[in-house]
Amino acid sequence: xxxxxxDYPAGIAWDExxxxxxxxxxxxxxxxxxxxxxxxxxxxxxxxxxxxSYLTQGVTFDFAGEERPFPLDVVPRVVASDEWEHxxxxxxxxxxxxxxxxxxxxxxxxxxxxxxLPRSVIVSSTHYHRAVRGLTPPNGVRVHVSGIDLxxxxxxxxxxxxxxxxxxxxxxxVLSNRRAMAQTFPELFAALRIRPVVDYPRRLLAALxxxxxAGVDDPTVVVLTPGVFNSAYFEHSLLARTMGVELVEGRDLxxxxxRVWMRTTxxxxxxxxxxxxxxxxxxxxxxxxxDSLLGSPGLITCARNGTVTLANAVGNGVADDKLVYTYxxxxxxxxxxxxxxxxxxxxWRLEEPDALEEVLDRLxxxxxxxxxxSGGKGLVVGPAASRAELATLRTRLVDDPRGWIAQPxxxxxxxPTLVEDGLRPRHTDLRPFAVNDGTDVWVxxxxxxxxxxxxxxxxxxxxxxxxxxxxxxxxxxxxxxxGATMPQVHPVPVxxxxxxxxxxxxxxxxxxxxxxxxxxxxDEGERxx
Amino acid sequence: xxxxxxxxxxxIGRYVERADDTARLLDVHLQILLEDPWAxxxxxxxxxxxxxxxxxxxxxxxxxxxxxxxxxxxxxxxPSSIAGAxxxxxxxxxxxxxxxxxxxxxSLNATWNQLPSHMRPARPxxxxxxxxxxxxxxGGIIDATISRDETWAFxxxxxxxxxxxxxxxxxxxxxxxxxxxxxxTTLLRSCGAHEAFLRTYKGxxxxxxxxxxxxxxxLFPRSIVFALNQADACLSxxxxxxxxxxxxxxxxxxxxxxxxxxxxxxxxxxxxxPTEMEQVQRxxxxxxxxxxxxxxxxxxxxxxxxxxL
Numbered sequence: 001x002x003x004x005x006x007d008y009p010a011g012i013a014w015d016e017x018x019x020x021x022x023x024x025x026x027x028x029x030x031x032x033x034x035x036x037x038x039x040x041x042x043x044x045x046x047x048x049x050x051x052x053s054y055l056t057q058g059v060t061f062d063f064a065g066e067e068r069p070f071p072l073d074v075v076p077r078v079v080a081s082d083e084w085e086h087x088x089x090x091x092x093x094x095x096x097x098x099x100x101x102x103x104x105x106x107x108x109x110x111x112x113x114x115x116x117l118p119r120s121v122i123v124s125s126t127h128y129h130r131a132v133r134g135l136t137p138p139n140g141v142r143v144h145v146s147g148i149d150l151x152x153x154x155x156x157x158x159x160x161x162x163x164x165x166x167x168x169x170x171x172x173x174v175l176s177n178r179r180a181m182a183q184t185f186p187e188l189f190a191a192l193r194i195r196p197v198v199d200y201p202r203r204l205l206a207a208l209x210x211x212x213x214a215g216v217d218d219p220t221v222v223v224l225t226p227g228v229f230n231s232a233y234f235e236h237s238l239l240a241r242t243m244g245v246e247l248v249e250g251r252d253l254x255x256x257x258x259r260v261w262m263r264t265t266x267x268x269x270x271x272x273x274x275x276x277x278x279x280x281x282x283x284x285x286x287x288x289x290x291d292s293l294l295g296s297p298g299l300i301t302c303a304r305n306g307t308v309t310l311a312n313a314v315g316n317g318v319a320d321d322k323l324v325y326t327y328x329x330x331x332x333x334x335x336x337x338x339x340x341x342x343x344x345x346x347x348w349r350l351e352e353p354d355a356l357e358e359v360l361d362r363l364x365x366x367x368x369x370x371x372x373x374s375g376g377k378g379l380v381v382g383p384a385a386s387r388a389e390l391a392t393l394r395t396r397l398v399d400d401p402r403g404w405i406a407q408p409x410x411x412x413x414x415x416p417t418l419v420e421d422g423l424r425p426r427h428t429d430l431r432p433f434a435v436n437d438g439t440d441v442w443v444x445x446x447x448x449x450x451x452x453x454x455x456x457x458x459x460x461x462x463x464x465x466x467x468x469x470x471x472x473x474x475x476x477x478x479x480x481x482x483g484a485t486m487p488q489v490h491p492v493p494v495x496x497x498x499x500x501x502x503x504x505x506x507x508x509x510x511x512x513x514x515x516x517x518x519x520x521x522x523d524e525g526e527r528x529x
Numbered sequence: 530x531x532x533x534x535x536x537x538x539x540x541i542g543r544y545v546e547r548a549d550d551t552a553r554l555l556d557v558h559l560q561i562l563l564e565d566p567w568a569x570x571x572x573x574x575x576x577x578x579x580x581x582x583x584x585x586x587x588x589x590x591x592x593x594x595x596x597x598x599x600x601x602x603x604x605x606x607x608p609s610s611i612a613g614a615x616x617x618x619x620x621x622x623x624x625x626x627x628x629x630x631x632x633x634x635x636s637l638n639a640t641w642n643q644l645p646s647h648m649r650p651a652r653p654x655x656x657x658x659x660x661x662x663x664x665x666x667x668g669g670i671i672d673a674t675i676s677r678d679e680t681w682a683f684x685x686x687x688x689x690x691x692x693x694x695x696x697x698x699x700x701x702x703x704x705x706x707x708x709x710x711x712x713x714t715t716l717l718r719s720c721g722a723h724e725a726f727l728r729t730y731k732g733x734x735x736x737x738x739x740x741x742x743x744x745x746x747x748l749f750p751r752s753i754v755f756a757l758n759q760a761d762a763c764l765s766x767x768x769x770x771x772x773x774x775x776x777x778x779x780x781x782x783x784x785x786x787x788x789x790x791x792x793x794x795x796x797x798x799x800x801x802x803p804t805e806m807e808q809v810q811r812x813x814x815x816x817x818x819x820x821x822x823x824x825x826x827x828x829x830x831x832x833x834x835x836x837x838l
Binding site for chain 2 (some may be wrong): 193241244495
């Protein structure tokens with residue numbers, strides 16, 4: 001039997017599982033051993049089982065109008081316990097700083113006054129909305145849910161690639177990946193201590209309820225979706241289902257008497273917290289795009305009146321603007337008085353003339369991204385771009401330097417991934433999710449590992465044909481538990497049919513008969529009176 | 530209807546429900562062992578075995594999932610394991626072949642025929658899924674093709690008594706294993722009740738509410754009170770003209786334990802959950818015995834004495 005790892009090419013980038021010439025790294029040892037035991041056929045069979053499980057569950061992603069199963073790779077991504085003890089506080093720190101920044105941006109703007117960043121960076125951001133200036137959310141939280149994208153490029157190199165504090169998606173795949181993997185690889189779960197992820201919906205609901213307007217005792221929380229045609233609709237329905245709340249569309253809501261209501265069979269019902277998965281611009285045709293029917297007219301006014309909480313808050317986009325991203329380490333120092341735990345990827349601000357000049361010179365070796373894009377839209381990878389593409393890009397950069405940033409090509413780490421030819425290295429990133437309930441920023445252990453399925457490809461977004469892996473954070477401190485002794489129990493017998501019918505003996509005889517395909521001995525004699 | 534036939538129908542209901550409930554229970558039991566890195570496997574497995582009235586191996590032996598699966602999922606010779614219950618259900622159907630619908634017989638027979646190919650220890654989850662689906666098919670056929678006469682009443686009576694008994698056992702596993710045992714979410718999931726519960730209580734899960742849901746919810750079909758009510762309705766359909774003073778014995782057992790749950794503060798019930806659940810199991814056993822005594826009297830053992838009279 002050929003070893004699945006036999007001709008695994010090493011050294012394209014830093015591989016998370018295999019150290020060239022030295023075998024598997026510590027955290028991956030058991031996973032590697034378990035996989036190496038499987039034949040190629042068995043591994044394919046497991047992969048098929050995973051895919052079937054996803055088809056049955058309807059775990060799909062809308063790709064160019066077509067509902068496709070979201071590809072889940074059979075090889076998990078493993079994060080060692082001590083590594084996570086570094087990443088999780090780093091993510092939480094970043095979220096706290098971004099919260100402070102947003103409160104400042106839509107409030108006093110002290111950071112501008114103190115010269116941490118220029119006012120122009122804020123007011124020129126596409127997602128800075130004057131409409132919500134001075135609007136203070138009930139418990140002060142604006143970033144209820146965040147997804148901080150991380151990459152690693154070497155042994156010590158976790159870095160933040162971007163922040164997502166508007167409507168970060170993907171957490172549903174974390175939850176369904178785990179369920180499907182546990183069913184497909186029970187032996188690995190038995191051998192490793194993998195931190196559970198099931199707590200997410202409960203944490204999210206608790207954070208949403210904590211954000212309810214003051215004076216509401218038993219808040220009604222809803223999830224607002226653009227509808228079944230949205231690419232993340234699966235996620236919206238999963239979150240509503242696992243939280244036990246309504247999944248509403250814009251047409252289910254209306255604003256009246258300064259409040260938001262939903263139409264129900266029992267008449268109108270008040271809505272207190274909206275976990276909205278609709279972008280800012282489509283939320284309220286009164287304030288934003290007049291042509292949008294995805295939200296409800298008057299939502300922003302209700303939020304401003306404090307009768308409804310929108311989560312995440314409107315206007316958060318200014319904090320994940322990629323130009324603001326370059327200032328986040330400074331913002332952490334300014335607001336929290338701490339050194340950043342996780343470093344940024346080096347980034348050129350094209351507004352600075354020297355930087356622009358240098359970037360224009362080296363365009364063919366850099367990655368250039370639009371500052372307000374998400375999902376990898378508009379991104380240009382220099383080494384992979386044609387001469388014509390670079391020329392067009394050059395003009396656009398010169399015309400609108402505020403609209404772009406440039407970064408060196410980060411060689412994202414690779415993890416073995418099952419493709420046509422067997423296990424091959426594929427680039428991955430990691431999106432840990434954090435939930436802020438106003439008193440604590442909780443980071444889900446693990447997060448969504450996205451993987452670029454085409455060879456050598458560095459863009460991992462699902463909208464660009466990427467897949468995912470289950471992310472296993474190992475170990476950790478067990479929760480305190482008491483009473484590990486068994487109280488006395490008086491077992492009550494499990495009832496069975498009386499012996500005349502279907503007694504165990506009868507059944508045994510019957511099964512034997514089935515196995516031997518013999519005629520059952522006639523029981524007429526026993527019945528004769 | 531012949532007593533012998535009625536008894537078979539009653540046990541078809543019980544055995545199919547038992548296979549279904551045991552599959553749910555084991556599936557969630559395994560899931561928690563897999564997904565909770567701190568689960569104490571030996572303790573959880575032992576409490577499950579004792580709640581299902583199975584002998585517990587000696588203390589110096591570590592009990593793992595394999596032992597539990599062998600005893601409760603794959604043992605074809607014990608009617609209290611899934612495979613055994615399906616074999617027994619089919620056997621009872623064979624003996625009542627002439628009264629049950631062809632569809633019901635065929636689904637039970639097909640289940641029995643397919644059983645060996647689905648018992649694959651490498652993928653227990655697939656087995657449980659299959660068992661639940663087969664039970665749902667049988668339940669659907671019973672509801673869709675059988676007149677609401679005695680035939681239906683005996684089958685549903687068996688199903689309801691078994692369901693109340695199994696839900697009580699499930700709740701006991703929670704109480705027994707203490708904080709190290711399955712959480713309420715897990716228990717709700719094993720009854721297929723998690724989503725119904727979330728929608729009822731909007732996710733504000735507390736132990737008390739979850740327990741209350743599985744014990745007392747009047748609308749959720751797998752709660753103990755719902756199942757007991759259904760059993761009571763079947764008994765009443767079987768014997769509609771009640772004597773002015775005397776209540777049928779089976780109904781008395783069921784009604785007593787049901788009101789005991791319904792009309793006491795939930796907190797009192799929760800404080801003594803293992804004992805209370807034992808009461809439910811005993812009431813189910815007593816009701817089952819009463820039904821047997823009332824409707825299925827066993828013939829006195831008769832022997833052929835030949836010519837020598």
